[in-house]
Amino acid sequence: MAHSSLYTSAAQKIIVPLDVASEEDAIATLNKLPEVQFWKVGLELFVSCGPSILERLKEQQKRIFLDLKFHDISNTVAGACRAAGRYGADLLTVHATAGRTALKAAVTAAQEGAADSKVEPPKVIAITLLTSLSARDLAFDLKIPVELPEYALQMALLAQESGLAGAVCSPQEAEQLRQVCGDDFLLVCPGVRPQGAAKGDQMRSQTPTQAIQAGANYLVIGRPITTAPDPAQAFQTICQELEGI
Numbered sequence: 046m047a048h049s050s051l052y053t054s055a056a057q058k059i060i061v062p063l064d065v066a067s068e069e070d071a072i073a074t075l076n077k078l079p080e081v082q083f084w085k086v087g088l089e090l091f092v093s094c095g096p097s098i099l100e101r102l103k104e105q106q107k108r109i110f111l112d113l114k115f116h117d118i119s120n121t122v123a124g125a126c127r128a129a130g131r132y133g134a135d136l137l138t139v140h141a142t143a144g145r146t147a148l149k150a151a152v153t154a155a156q157e158g159a160a161d162s163k164v165e166p167p168k169v170i171a172i173t174l175l176t177s178l179s180a181r182d183l184a185f186d187l188k189i190p191v192e193l194p195e196y197a198l199q200m201a202l203l204a205q206e207s208g209l210a211g212a213v214c215s216p217q218e219a220e221q222l223r224q225v226c227g228d229d230f231l232l233v234c235p236g237v238r239p240q241g242a243a244k245g246d247q248m249r250s251q252t253p254t255q256a257i258q259a260g261a262n263y264l265v266i267g268r269p270i271t272t273a274p275d276p277a278q279a280f281q282t283i284c285q286e287l288e289g290i
């Protein structure tokens with residue numbers, strides 16, 4: 046059986062970030078990983094080369110997670126989401142800590158932007174707590190006197206109450222968020238590491254199998270794939286792991 050049909054359902058759950066600084070490098074990454082259907086464009090690439098990379102992805106019928114993590118006053122978040130809504134991305138991020146008014150404004154504005162350019166609106170999802178932060182960081186540096194799982198849950202509930210479609214959380218919090226927020230709330234999990242892979246700056250990681258079993262809809266997996274000696278093989282190995290669940 047061809048790899049493309051064997052790994053289709055698992056492949057659709059994996060979002061690979063294009064964490065590179067030029068459109069040329071992004072296209073080179075795309076070409077190395079033709080099986081990847083869902084790509085993430087984040088701050089490094091978008092700030093480096095602007096929205097033209099989104100056009101390149103759409104030309105190839107790829108799905109797009111526009112991970113710009115807006116965090117500002119509500120008027121500014123709304124303006125950014127209106128502009129981002131015009132690109133036809135599938136997912137768009139804002140920080141939950143922008144607050145209820147900004148979150149509500151983000152959803153409305155993303156829909157307005159999409160209507161302007163006659164595309165489907167992106168699903169707006171909230172960052173609960175960056176996966177690079179530990180319980181220690183939360184308590185001692187951010188001075189937030191709440192246990193980390195409870196904090197992530199409260200941020201997800203704030204997002205849900207504000208009309209967002211889902212949240213970004215670590216796989217370690219996914220099970221609780223799935224139980225409380227229900228099956229219709231999207232859970233997108235970065236911080237996913239195959240067994241034995243380097244964690245880098247990810248502080249709350251789990252394996253692909255653990256993340257899916259905990260209730261994640263999508264896994265964001267970057268460096269374990271993109272910096273592997275054979276990225277296509279690394280992607281395929283993760284797909285095989287997920288097909289075996």
Ligand SMILES: O=c1ccn([C@@H]2O[C@H](COP(=O)(O)O)[C@@H](O)[C@H]2O)c(=O)[nH]1
Pocket residue numbers: 062064085087112172174175176177213235236237245247265266267268269
């Ligand atoms: O809490 C968050 C939110 C976003 N990310 C993004 O996911 C990828 C993870 O890349 P790896 O190479 O697999 O670590 C990266 O683009 C982050 O910006 C996150 O890690 N945590």
